[in-house]
Amino acid sequence: MDRRSSGITPRDLECMLCDETAEPKTLPLSLLEEITGDFSDEQEIGRGGFAVVYKGKLENRTVAVKRMSNTYMYEKEFQREVECLMMVKHKNVVRFLGYCADTQGSMEKYDGKFVMADVQQRLLCFEYLPKGSLHEYITDTSSGLPWRDRYRIIEGVCQGLHYLHQKNIVHLDLKPANILLDDNLVAKIADFGLSRCFGEMQSQVITENIAGTLGYLAPEFGNGVITYQFDIYSLGVIIIEILTRLLEVGVT
Numbered sequence: 191m192d193r194r195s196s197g198i199t200p201r202d203l204e205c206m207l208c209d210e211t212a213e214p215k216t217l218p219l220s221l222l223e224e225i226t227g228d229f230s231d232e233q234e235i236g237r238g239g240f241a242v243v244y245k246g247k248l249e250n251r252t253v254a255v256k257r258m259s260n261t262y263m264y265e266k267e268f269q270r271e272v273e274c275l276m277m278v279k280h281k282n283v284v285r286f287l288g289y290c291a292d293t294q295g296s297m298e299k300y301d302g303k304f305v306m307a308d309v310q311q312r313l314l315c316f317e318y319l320p321k322g323s324l325h326e327y328i329t330d331t332s333s334g335l336p337w338r339d340r341y342r343i344i345e346g347v348c349q350g351l352h353y354l355h356q357k358n359i360v361h362l363d364l365k366p367a368n369i370l371l372d373d374n375l376v377a378k379i380a381d382f383g384l385s386r387c388f389g390e391m392q393s394q395v396i397t398e399n400i401a402g403t404l405g406y407l408a409p410e411f412g413n414g415v416i417t418y419q420f421d422i423y424s425l426g427v428i429i430i431e432i433l434t435r436l437l438e439v440g441v442t
Contacts (some may be wrong), residue, residue: 199223206287206315214276217288217378219311222246222255229257240267240383253287254319256367258312274359274382275314282350284370284380287318290408316380320373325366328431336409339375340432346377353423354379355418358388362416364424365406366431386416 198221208210220342224231225246235254238245244254257269275286292311324343327335335343347369354361361368362380368381408423 200248200374203246203253203287204251205314207248207251212287214286214417215288216316217290217313219290219292219313222257222290222313222315222412223230225253225257237383246315252320253316254316256314256316258314260414261288265312266312267366269332270385270387271314271382273387276385277357277359280353281352281376282346282378283353284319284378287315287317290316292403319370319378321375322369323367324369324377324428324432327371335375341374343369343371343377344429344432347379347428349380350377351421355421360386360388360416361424362386363406364421364428365403366428369428391401 195270198215198217198360200221202219203221203225206215224227226244227247229244233245233247234242235245240260241258244255246255272289276291278286290311290313292313294309294311296362338362342406347364351361359382361382362384363381364379366377371376372378377409406424406427409419411420
């Protein structure tokens with residue numbers, strides 16, 4: 191961990207949040223522990239296969255802190271996510287404030303003896319988006335969003351994805367649960383754990399393992415070739431879902 195980051199305080203993080211030009215920083219573990227109440231259950235706001243997300247309370251603002259689970263197993267996903275997030279800044283992509291890659295020694299009992307073991311902490315810090323994910327809205331058939339809002343969400347996702355592709359980033363897990371909404375229902379693409387960064391002239395990559403979410407994953411994933419079209423397929427499914435849910439709730 192960058193020792194220069196050790197002096198960052200909650201107030202410094204709040205200033206970063208208020209300054210749209212501020213660049214992401216390496217953040218100390220002690221800071222993230224402080225603002226999340228030592229990762230208390232009361233401040234947990236979500237969890238997935240790779241991580242648990244907590245609300246980080248600053249003096250006047252709130253951030254989201256994503257704490258990776260099974261860090262040894264998902265180290266590659268963490269590095270990919272940081273690599274992609276350091277490259278992007280767009281109104282339709284969740285704002286990235288910083289990361290923590292902390293490793294400390296800890297005496298643990300193993301086979302009847304105490305041994306020194308490395309304890310890894312891998313965390314990411316983002317702006318907090320109070321409206322949650324798009325998934326929560328399109329599955330709530332009791333109260334759908336007006337068409338005007340749904341159109342703005344579709345437009346925002348399209349603009350965010352276009353920006354990512356211009357930056358040579360393939361998201362690879364685009365779905366309603368990974369599209370967050372701010373107070374004004376501005377859509378922001380999130381969760382870059384499976385994303386890939388292509389080279390300047392690269393249009394595809396061949397891999398043995400393609401992860402993603404069934405239903406949003408392009409049918410050709412079985413051939414082991416990743417292209418930008420994977421995201422376009424996912425986008426199409428999302429648009430269809432928004433439109434069909436709109437018809438189900440009878441919003442005009």
